[in-house]
Amino acid sequence: MRMQKRATGNYKPFVFEYSDGNITYPVVQISPDSTTYFYGKVGIGTTDTKGYNLAVAGSIIAGQIKVKQSSTWPDYVFSSTYRLKLLLEVEKFVKQNKHLPEVPSAKEVANQGLDMGVTQTASLKKVEELTLYMIELKKENIALQKRVQKTGTKMIAII
Structure with missing residues (x-):
């Protein structure tokens, strides 16, 4: 089907409509x-759209997808008031549930x-928590290296 405007002036939208005989409903x-x-x-x-505005039976390919959401982005993980779970707590949860806390199974x-x-929000939160664990471990590593160096120096002095 081809539609072409032949007159001059402003173009108006073309509307497909459906009528049940009494009421006309716009469709497209x-x-x-x-x-x-x-x-x-x-x-x-x-x-069957299952109540969604768009339902696709099959694959979708896109060059870019932007998801706009109202949930809080997890930068709060870096707040001084955020309680980072102990790794042993995380380990216990994973052993019991076979998935990470706050991540769907x-x-x-x-x-x-x-x-x-x-x-995406949950994944980023886990990456940010992992970063905090790594920083904590690095500090512990540096402290242990200093203790080993001091111990080594004391050992040399004793010999």
Whole structure:
């Protein structure tokens, strides 16, 4: 199908509508700038959108995906009031639950799907916590090296 405006002046959007005989419902609007607006939910390869505005049965490829979310970004991990779990607490949780704290399990993901924004936030939080653990371990390492050097110096003095 091809639509072409032959008159001069401002272009207006083209609207596909559905009517049940009493009421007319807009379905799709195509604007002159090539913007397409769908009224209601859109299914690609499916008619069951499961309540989502867009449902795709199959794979999706994109050059970029931006997820806008309202949840708090985990920079609070670097706050002086943040309580970093002890590694032994994390180990106990992992042994019992077979996944990291505050990260969904494989079973939860299989049953409920994966929210990319929530998952990215949780992953970054874990990276930030790991960074804090590494800093802590580095400080402990430096302290131990100093103790070994002092002990070594004392040993040489004794010999």
